[in-house]
Amino acid sequence: MRRVVVTGMGMVTPLGRDVESTWSALLAGRSGVGPITLFDAHTFPTRIAAEVKGFDLAEYIDDAGRWAEHSRNTRFALAAAKMAMDDSGLAEHEALDRTRFGVYLGAGEGQQDFVRFVKLIYKTGKAGKVSTEEFTKHGVHDLHVIHESEQEPGTPAAHLAARFGARGANSNCLTACAASSQAIGEAYEMIRHGCAEVMLSGGTHSMIHPFGVTGFILLTALSTRNDEPTKASRPFDRDRDGFIIGEGAGMLILEELEHAKARGARIHGEIVGYGSTADAFRITDSHDEGRGAIACLREALDGAGVTPEDIDYINAHGTSTSVNDSIETLAIKRTFGETAYKVPISSTKSMMGHLIAAAGSVEAIVCLLTIRDGVLPPTINLDNPDPECDLDYIPLEARKKHVDVALSNSFGFGGQNITLILKRYTD
Numbered sequence: 001m002r003r004v005v006v007t008g009m010g011m012v013t014p015l016g017r018d019v020e021s022t023w024s025a026l027l028a029g030r031s032g033v034g035p036i037t038l039f040d041a042h043t044f045p046t047r048i049a050a051e052v053k054g055f056d057l058a059e060y061i062d063d064a065g066r067w068a069e070h071s072r073n074t075r076f077a078l079a080a081a082k083m084a085m086d087d088s089g090l091a092e093h094e095a096l097d098r099t100r101f102g103v104y105l106g107a108g109e110g111q112q113d114f115v116r117f118v119k120l121i122y123k124t125g126k127a128g129k130v131s132t133e134e135f136t137k138h139g140v141h142d143l144h145v146i147h148e149s150e151q152e153p154g155t156p157a158a159h160l161a162a163r164f165g166a167r168g169a170n171s172n173c174l175t176a177c178a179a180s181s182q183a184i185g186e187a188y189e190m191i192r193h194g195c196a197e198v199m200l201s202g203g204t205h206s207m208i209h210p211f212g213v214t215g216f217i218l219l220t221a222l223s224t225r226n227d228e229p230t231k232a233s234r235p236f237d238r239d240r241d242g243f244i245i246g247e248g249a250g251m252l253i254l255e256e257l258e259h260a261k262a263r264g265a266r267i268h269g270e271i272v273g274y275g276s277t278a279d280a281f282r283i284t285d286s287h288d289e290g291r292g293a294i295a296c297l298r299e300a301l302d303g304a305g306v307t308p309e310d311i312d313y314i315n316a317h318g319t320s321t322s323v324n325d326s327i328e329t330l331a332i333k334r335t336f337g338e339t340a341y342k343v344p345i346s347s348t349k350s351m352m353g354h355l356i357a358a359a360g361s362v363e364a365i366v367c368l369l370t371i372r373d374g375v376l377p378p379t380i381n382l383d384n385p386d387p388e389c390d391l392d393y394i395p396l397e398a399r400k401k402h403v404d405v406a407l408s409n410s411f412g413f414g415g416q417n418i419t420l421i422l423k424r425y426t427d
Helices: 019-028 071-090 114-122 131-140 145-149 155-164 176-192 210-218 258-263 291-304 321-342 356-373
Strands: 004-012 102-105 170-172 198-206 247-256 269-278 313-315 405-412 416-423
Touching: 004 019, 004 071, 004 102, 004 176, 004 258, 019 247, 019 356, 071 155, 071 247, 102 155, 102 176, 102 405, 131 269, 155 170, 155 198, 170 247, 170 356, 176 198, 176 247, 176 356, 176 405, 176 416, 247 258, 247 356, 269 291, 269 356, 291 321, 291 405, 291 416, 313 356, 321 405, 356 405, 356 416
Parallel strands: 102 170, 102 198, 313 405
Antiparallel strands: 004 247, 004 269, 198 247, 269 416, 405 416
């Protein structure tokens, strides 16, 4: 099979508006969590989130005004993809065969046009019922064309293809919290099997709106530690009470090795393993024996041709929910055996919150940065470790360590499990 390397990276997160500012904040153990400002959440049980502050698309592209009515998903994706393309050197590469350049995203559904929708419901309702005929008649005029189309999860991939002239395969998967990791894995497989030379892959998502937050509240998945927002995300801690919803985008340029070498590209690292399984259990709970996660980890290790002893760092899914953290710990123990206690692990969600569909791509970039710099980001707020979560989670402060092989876990609602293994590139 052909080898696949990463030649470009870009991200927009609650901790920074590019790769380096986000990375610096992670290593400093800073939190991006605060009160929700994107909508009035004062009546909600959860009133905190990890928002991207001060984002201005004009900092990244010249025609930002054209995208003013598009969703935060799309605007984050455009910014992160522009950074990744510039980083790769492909933006100015005239010899690139655009028919062999594709896009594979794990983008979430766009933001709901909540205000217009509620007004339309009120306008077309009577005696507690909404008239379908009236809703349709008025909706044609009252709803915003761009806002409605931007709700489709596939639109960012289409926008990026048009923006960068990617005329190859174009796909989007939305497997909840595993989406962008799965997108990277599938893009990796496409290049390995000769279906493309270059893939722009990653994810983008913002669910910090009334519908998104309400849904997770109804699932009792969110922290309600409103008075201490920076301490609310507590992966593997005994006092964790749910995750913090975040937003942002992470984009990578994946490239066939010989194609990258032929143009003298800088190589950030190599993707060597990809595991993908399903729990086939419940919509919102992991299997209580971690069967899907264990199978996923083993598949990725086997595909990469590495053993647990070869793994230098694990970026955990680590959501700060009671079930996820304990089951992920169990899965690592049953897969790694005694080595589980020797490999350092951290959850960067403790600082940037859970970027939902975009989480995995940002965390894959974090793994590449640990390989580059030899520093591991911490798990902040791990003040009182849960006795069931007894591995080395790099509590509170970053740690220096040489990294050749890093592993990233992403486990989504619905039972989707993804593991990526990234390696230092050697010729």
